[in-house]
Amino acid sequence: MRENIYLPYQMKIERVTYEAPGVKTFMLKFINEEDREKFEFKAGQFGEYSVYGVGESTFCIASSPTRKGYIECTFRQTGRVTNALSNCEEGSIIGFRGPYGNVFPIEEWKGKNLLFIAGGIALPPMRCVIWNCLDLRENFRDVTIIYGARSVKDLVYKHELKDWELRKDVKLITTVDPGGESPDWRGEIGFVPTIVEKTAPSAKDTIAIVCGPPVMIKFTFPVLAKLGFSDDNIYTTLENRMKCGFGKCGRCNVGKVYVCKDGPVFTLAQLKDLPDEY
């Protein structure tokens, strides 16, 4: 436990990957060797990434905890800090505070089928838990990933999608919104909830992990309910306005819950208990 809880780790941007228009991935390495050795996190957790002089921004840790020595984050250029981050180059130094939040209960999922559903820029929080599970592949039965974006160029992690497609132990279905296909697109065409319904994965012994823009989530939950998924077996990760990350600044307080401490991972059952203020 660091004495000054507001003090970030110093990180060097090792690699910048352009994912999609306005979306980049940073691979970050701890500058201090002791920090690098000691740092640990679990899938689902997030951090506060900062550009000194500009501010801090909240994103999940998008790399898997099974891969040591570095972390990755993916963000879209939207506001003040993400714009400043976007201007950072390989070799730049940024700050990182974390890991914060609760975790995906992967231990509880062992022996079950896993269904990952993600949309657009929401694949990053899922990517962490997907790779975590794939690195422990023998613990799970069937693994299905359904991922969609507005158009082909908006799909993130295009390399990983290829990897997942080639794997025999993963069923990957990618889709783009109608009108978003390119001439050589061979995936599905349709909104993510529609494709989920079409794929009709079995709810028996299956955990569903859903992450996406509010409109996608809103229409996906009823589809899963229709397929027989219970609210306790559907997990999601909530986006919210956060600042401190450790339950003190008050920004992410929703009902009796602090999204930064009791979340961002919630089951649908837990979400339904929260007041509609997120």
Next chain:
Amino acid sequence: MDELKNKVRELLGSGTVKVFIGYTTGTAGTKRALFAEKPEDAEGLVFDSSCIQNLAVYVTKQEVKEKGMMGISATLPVMRSLVQLARENQVSDSGIKVIGITPESRLIDFGNLSEVEKYIHQFQLEIDQKNRDMLEKLDKMTVSERWQFWLKELEPCFKCYACRAACPMCYCHRCTVEYNQPQWIPVPSHASGNLQWHIMRAVHLVGRCIDCDACANACPLAIPFNLLNKRMIEDARKHFGGYQPVLSGDHLMSTFKPDDKENFIR
């Protein structure tokens, strides 16, 4: 103020007005806003010289507007604010019915905002003697002394923005301080940042502030930053041909003239 109560009962009962904004007695004899929606709510209406909150601040509040046609009991400052708001397209006759209260506490049932405008022209906007003396005292200081004065006065300000919230003219959905690309005004409270905020606000109000003191009255720390606004009013009068807020017709800060010599720029 039985006449007012009867008037309001009538307006609400007939459905002419859906919500009437007036004053009522609050804690420890203080006065606060009352939103009367049913005729019987009018019973709570009061009026006396301690009713100084500028009620015009509520006519741009979404939750009040969406109730429908508004009515308001308007003292002179409130009337001035309403006329200025109308000029800035924030309120119109189709949205508000004004019941004026003269300095002698008589009621005037205004037919429309033009009548309110005509009425307020009877009164010059004068800054009171005590404040004029203070402005003179500040004028006599050197630039450096004045700067130190303001840094000292504004250091305790904790940026609660009560001044902004209470001002009828500060109706921007997103205030300049709420932009962070770029961050025009620093967020944290410290003397220089506080000074930036108050100066910026005074400048944004030039020609629009009608000297109602709602801002300084709202300040929990009784900081006299309204002196900045009063100075702006005096400057406008001195340098813009006797300009008086709301009485002088145009929008002072948007009156560009191509033949302006701009010889204040050195």
Next chain:
Amino acid sequence: MNIEKRFIRKDSLKKLFDALVAKNKVVYAPVTRNGKTSFRIVNDFSLISGDYIQTTQSSKEVTFPRTEKILDFEKNKDGIGVKPVDIQPVHESVIWGIRPCDAVGKGELGAIFNWDSKDEIFNARVAKTTLISFSCSRADEYCFCTSVGGNPGNTEGSDILLTLAGEGGDYLAEIITEKGGAVMAAAPELFEKDPGIEKDKYLASLPARFSHTEIRNKLDKFFESEEWARQSLRCIGCGACAYVCPTCACFDIQDESHGKSGSRVRCWDSCGFSLFTLHTSGHNPREVQSQRWRQRIMHKFSYMPERLSVYGCTGCGRCSRGCPVDMNLLEHLISIQEVTV
């Protein structure tokens, strides 16, 4: 530690104050300026206000300053040098003249800054702050400490509690903590034997106006009530209530830079501001003032008791006194208690 009772004569009070100043302690005491009484650093006993029921602002500024530096940074040829703020060199401070309701607030603030992770910047300040409180012989219509588990002579949170014992100007002094003991040890001749003062005789009488347990239970079912919109219609959405409150701790983290160097600071914020919960996407979970007003009440009277096991309110009444539009918290809570759900 058991509470020790002593007696301080009227003349000794100034001597005690002077002794603290002489020992290089930074003493905050209530000073009246422009009709408002607030805590300021004072060296001269004669500047201290005596005639106030409650100060305008709380004294939380001492342990939780409105702008607190977290770290400094400087861009140099190797990249960026980051220096965390030095937690240790904090001045020994004394807050003189706070009320029991404020002293209780210290505990509530402490709960926020210490649940799970510990804010050592805050804790360092608390460790070096001694609270010398004065009981209340008067209360006004804004006070309601007894409704939230406090009382005008409450010793909780104080290091020394002084109770004015009658017209003579002498005080009963209760030495509550070791810090209080240290103050006494520094000037033992000023702390005489207690002649058996009956403290309760000199305290304000303040009956409870509502039951906080009843409110807490009710709030669980009260979320969708129309009462919130009705209560908050006149609220103009400033941060005055949050900033004068001894237990409000919502904050923002901002970077301020000047050229190549700058600092990151933690500064006060309020859940009452419209942008508090605004997402960069433009989505705002609390778009209207009634939702924000509801959040204030729910957080203080329902969420905090649940998660942090402390109340978010000490009944000091400052929010109501400082509110430009008389959003009287006591009045609103009584109204909630009376509404049938």
